[in-house]
Amino acid sequence: MRALLFTILLTACTTTPSDSEFVVQDGDFTDLESWPHWQISETAMGSFHTTGPRIVYLNRKPTVDATVFPVGTILVKTLLNGSGDxxxxVKRGGDYNAEWARGWEWLEISKESGQWRIVWRGDQPPEGAGYTEEGVSCNLCHAMARKNDWVQSKVLHLPIP
Ligand code: HEC
Structure with a gap:
């Protein structure tokens, strides 16, 4: 009986929301400063998102034969313009955001008292996040990098050495 209960509990925990999905949590960002990272200064377009020096972090590099980033990939970009933005x-996988950056979830995170926390998350930024007003969104701008699994930075063009 106890074994059955355990199996049911385990199944309930591991199948939410889908077997193959990775749902990132605050704690997954804890040691991001120690991940592989690159400082970049590409100026593809004049948005505050792409102006000034910035650092891109990747939790783990895909294998050299990968044509897409695997489920569980976390990419972070910090602006070094003093805003801390x-x-x-995050490659969540499954049918998430299927109409646009398939499998990718967009987030803003912020460091408070030494701890990274998710400010917002979704298949698009919420109203008032400073993107929808400009008529551009994460999906729309990153569609330019559709051929590289929606990832823009030149240093992150697959395969990553
Ligand atoms: C104006 C176009 C534009 C918009 C809008 C935009 N991005 Fe980007 N993003 C880029 C470019 C270009 C890069 C490549 C690095 C750079 O030049 O800063 C990038 C890089 C990134 C990266 C590092 C991984 C990568 O793709 O290189 C993350 C993470 C990211 N953006 C998240 C977001 C999120 C979240 C949103 C929506 C809130 C968003 N972006 C909206 C253009 C955009």
């Missing part, structure tokens, strides 16, 4: 895209 930090964005993330």
């Amino acid at each position: 930090t964005f993330a895209m």
Whole structure:
């Protein structure tokens, strides 16, 4: 009986929301400063998102034969313009955001008292996040990098050495 209960509990925990999905949590960002990272200064377009020096972090590099980033990939970009604005895209997988950046979830995170926390998350930024007003969104701008699994930075063009 106890074994059955355990199995039911385990199944309930591991199948939410889908077997193959990775749902990132605050704690997954804890040691991001120690991940592989690159400082970049590409100026593809004049948005505050792409102006000034910035750092891109990747939790783990895909294998050299990968044509897409695997489920569980976390990418973070911090602006070094003093604002501390930090964005993330996480390969959640499944049918998430299927009409646009398939499998990718968009986030803004922020460091408070030494701890990274998710400010917002979703298949698009919420109203008032400073993107929808400009008529551009994470999905729309990153569609330019559709061929690289929606990831923009040149240093992150697959395969990553
Ligand atoms: C104006 C176009 C534009 C918009 C809007 C935009 N991005 Fe980006 N993003 C880029 C470019 C270009 C890069 C490549 C690095 C750079 O030049 O800063 C990038 C890089 C990133 C990266 C690092 C991984 C990568 O793709 O290189 C993350 C994470 C990211 N953006 C998240 C977001 C999120 C979240 C949103 C929506 C809130 C968003 N971006 C909206 C253009 C955009």
